[in-house]
Amino acid sequence: MHAVVCVKQVPEQNSVKINSDTTIDASGITPIINLFDEYAIEEALQWAEKNDGKVTVISLGPDDATDSLKKALAMGANEAILINDDSLGQVGAQGAAKVVAAAIQKLGDVNIVFCGKQSTDDETGQFGPALARFLGWPQLTYVFKVHELTDSQIVVDRALEDTLETVEASLPVVITAVKDLNEPRYPSLLKIRKVSKQPIPTWTLSDLGLSADSLGGTINIAKRTPPPPRPSGEILSGDVQTQVKELVQKLIESQIL
Amino acid sequence: MIDWTANYGFFLNEQHDMLRKTVRDFAEKEVAPYIREWDRAGAHETGVAEHMLPIIKRMGELGFLGVCIPQRYGGAGFDYLALAVVCEELERVDTALRVVLSVHTGLNSLAVFQWGTEEQKQKFLKPQATGEKIAAYCLTEPNAGTDVAGMQSTAVREGDHYVLNGEKTWISLSDLADHFLVVAYTDKSKRQRGMTAFLVERTMDGVSTSPIHGKLGVRAGNTGSVVFNNVRVPVANRLGEEGEGFKIAMTALDNGRYTVASGATGLIQASLEASLRYAKERETFGKPIADHQLVKRMISHMVLNLETARMLCYRAGWLKNQGIRNTRETTLAKWHATVESFNAANDAIQIHGAYGFSDEYPVERYLRNSRGAIIYEGTRELQELLQADFALEDRVSKPLRCELPAYDEDFWNAE
Ligand SMILES: Cc1cc2nc3c(=O)[nH]c(=O)nc-3n(C[C@H](O)[C@H](O)[C@H](O)COP(=O)(O)OP(=O)(O)OC[C@H]3O[C@@H](n4cnc5c(N)ncnc54)[C@H](O)[C@@H]3O)c2cc1C
Numbered sequence: 030m031h032a033v034v035c036v037k038q039v040p041e042q043n044s045v046k047i048n049s050d051t052t053i054d055a056s057g058i059t060p061i062i063n064l065f066d067e068y069a070i071e072e073a074l075q076w077a078e079k080n081d082g083k084v085t086v087i088s089l090g091p092d093d094a095t096d097s098l099k100k101a102l103a104m105g106a107n108e109a110i111l112i113n114d115d116s117l118g119q120v121g122a123q124g125a126a127k128v129v130a131a132a133i134q135k136l137g138d139v140n141i142v143f144c145g146k147q148s149t150d151d152e153t154g155q156f157g158p159a160l161a162r163f164l165g166w167p168q169l170t171y172v173f174k175v176h177e178l179t180d181s182q183i184v185v186d187r188a189l190e191d192t193l194e195t196v197e198a199s200l201p202v203v204i205t206a207v208k209d210l211n212e213p214r215y216p217s218l219l220k221i222r223k224v225s226k227q228p229i230p231t232w233t234l235s236d237l238g239l240s241a242d243s244l245g246g247t248i249n250i251a252k253r254t255p256p257p258p259r260p261s262g263e264i265l266s267g268d269v270q271t272q273v274k275e276l277v278q279k280l281i282e283s284q285i286l
Numbered sequence: 287m288i289d290w291t292a293n294y295g296f297f298l299n300e301q302h303d304m305l306r307k308t309v310r311d312f313a314e315k316e317v318a319p320y321i322r323e324w325d326r327a328g329a330h331e332t333g334v335a336e337h338m339l340p341i342i343k344r345m346g347e348l349g350f351l352g353v354c355i356p357q358r359y360g361g362a363g364f365d366y367l368a369l370a371v372v373c374e375e376l377e378r379v380d381t382a383l384r385v386v387l388s389v390h391t392g393l394n395s396l397a398v399f400q401w402g403t404e405e406q407k408q409k410f411l412k413p414q415a416t417g418e419k420i421a422a423y424c425l426t427e428p429n430a431g432t433d434v435a436g437m438q439s440t441a442v443r444e445g446d447h448y449v450l451n452g453e454k455t456w457i458s459l460s461d462l463a464d465h466f467l468v469v470a471y472t473d474k475s476k477r478q479r480g481m482t483a484f485l486v487e488r489t490m491d492g493v494s495t496s497p498i499h500g501k502l503g504v505r506a507g508n509t510g511s512v513v514f515n516n517v518r519v520p521v522a523n524r525l526g527e528e529g530e531g532f533k534i535a536m537t538a539l540d541n542g543r544y545t546v547a548s549g550a551t552g553l554i555q556a557s558l559e560a561s562l563r564y565a566k567e568r569e570t571f572g573k574p575i576a577d578h579q580l581v582k583r584m585i586s587h588m589v590l591n592l593e594t595a596r597m598l599c600y601r602a603g604w605l606k607n608q609g610i611r612n613t614r615e616t617t618l619a620k621w622h623a624t625v626e627s628f629n630a631a632n633d634a635i636q637i638h639g640a641y642g643f644s645d646e647y648p649v650e651r652y653l654r655n656s657r658g659a660i661i662y663e664g665t666r667e668l669q670e671l672l673q674a675d676f677a678l679e680d681r682v683s684k685p686l687r688c689e690l691p692a693y694d695e696d697f698w699n700a701e
């Protein structure tokens with residue numbers, strides 16, 4: 030079994046500050062592995078261990094995305110590949126999926142891809158499904174339990190809005206992981222010491238036989254505004270009896286009761 | 287938030303950074319959510335801080351307890367600077383965690399690594415590096431702390447055993463440890479040269495322990511007394527030669543104090559981080575208290591002391607890596623970092639006003655926890671005397687029969 034995990038490096042959410050002109054202040058940002066991708070890594074590692082398989086992590090991102098790849102290697106992944114190209118700066122989810130699909134095809138022997146269900150920065154949730162489409166593989170999204178995974182088939186539970194679904198599929202397949210699929214492990218100290226010496230190859234678009242204009246439209250953020258501030262609370266006055274009456278009245282008016 | 291650990295590239299490398307993130311992640315996920323409850327329980331409970339056992343085991347599995355021990359002895363094979371990084375990050379969350387590294391790793395395991403025979407390293411160091419066995423360090427007695435020569439414990443040779451008698455007190459992890467590094471007199475007439483060190487096992491007949499209650503700080507941790515009543519200790523469990531006990535105890539402190547200093551640095555950082563958060567949120571007279579100059583002064587002093595403490599620690603760690611004796615540098619780091627960790631926590635309470643006086647915020651715990659480190663592993667006064675004695679050249683560190691080995695990556699990596 031050769032599993033690929035797609036890892037995106039994103040800003041840690043509480044490290045993001047918005048400048049007064051609503052642009053993002055990049056200075057204080059702490060880069061981390063996208064939350065959902067950590068579950069994807071852990072799941073891939075667990076099944077690769079059971080099946081005597083191999084895990085390759087791939088990230089499309091800037092040079093410092095190797096930090097996230099190194100963490101994944103220290104967790105136990107066998108190999109890592111960074112995809113970076115000057116023309117990928119503004120690439121959207123679809124374009125990114127096309128590039129990563131080409132990388133997976135280049136690897137050749139991959140039979141399962143694990144992704145997070147979405148990234149915590151863009152939150153589009155398009156990457157996994159788009160990747161499956163470019164690969165021409167079935168997709169199992171919102172996976173919260175993997176029951177069985179062999180070289181030929183997989184059985185998973187999917188968490189849909191109002192249903193839980195148990196699905197079987199034949200490999201190759203793309204799955205997207207939800208939170209709490211598992212308990213992601215800590216990097217191993219022994220592996221931390223090894224990975225800083227492990228080379229991480231960088232693949233460019235030309236390595237993948239792609240050109241920038243084949244990646245479809247880019248998405249530009251035209252405007253960014255912080256969410257409206259929450260209205261301030263109201264303190265009721267009077268004795269407890271009146272306050273409670275008034276409170277109940279207000280709750281009914283606002284259709285909470 | 288500023289990364290206070292950035293820009294130490296002249297001491298630390300990428301591996302140390304990844305290690306730091308891992309330890310921080312662990313402490314924040316697995317300890318921070320429960321620490322207030324454990325600390326509260328420790329104020330009145332009669333137990334022995336049982337909650338620490340699974341945490342210690344976990345730190346063992348993750349490799350923290352043997353972080354700077356060679357892989358052949360079950361360690362993770364990092365250098366001595368990595369030990370400082372682990373201690374900083376643990377005490378940033380709670381002192382009880384760092385105390386484990388101090389006694390188990392700094393005082394006991396590194397002493398076995400420095401002075402032990404190959405058999406002792408296999409038998410004691412290996413299971414300690416992985417956390418399978420827990421280790422403590424027993425020097426202090428009811429009537430002898432700073433004045434080590436005032437100790438009363440004795441070990442009398444009888445054939446291939448020593449018969450050990452005595453009481454040690456204020457021993458961290460007394461009730462949780464499997465192995466005890468114990469110093470006792472084999473010849474009282476020789477004073478310091480008549481002391482010998484032993485590796486005592488809890489399973490030996492005549493070893494009993496009991497916790498101390500009512501502590502000011504480190505309430506989430508276990509501290510207590512260890513009594514040795516006619517304990518028959520095989521000669522094979524003697525660490526070093528007869529008469530080397532005092533030297534072993536003191537060189538162990540060169541490593542223990544290093545962990546205490548690094549931990550105190552982490553506590554200064556925790557005080558600073560809490561103060562920065564609160565000072566930006568709390569408003570008086572129409573502006574955040576961070577805008578008042580007297581509050582700024584408290585913050586700036588925390589920054590100064592954080593960075594100087596950290597640099598003193600890393601210098602000591604760097605010397606250890608080079609295999610250079612570092613008693614002067616380590617005690618300087620320990621003195622500065624511990625005294626300033628108390629001051630930082632004290633100012634952090636001040637910045638929090640009345641809220642800082644309640645355990646709703648962590649800063650009062652930082653203050654209580656910081657206080658002990660100004661007493662243990664050499665009181666503040668002892669560190670002051672040492673610094674003056676070194677400066678006056680009244681004290682020189684003479685070469686030892688066994689020095690702490692310099693860090694050698696190939697040796698540390700070999701299985
Ligand atoms: C939380 C905690 C954990 C501990 N863990 C351990 C442990 O794991 N193992 C262990 O062996 N011990 C441990 N200790 C004990 C600690 O190391 C001793 O308390 C310390 O060495 C001081 O000894 P003492 O308490 O007997 O004080 P004393 O030596 O009686 O000193 C009392 C006061 O006199 C001052 N003083 C003493 N001599 C001089 C001098 N010559 N000049 C100037 N001033 C002087 C001291 O600085 C101090 O202020 C622990 C203590 C605490 C509080």
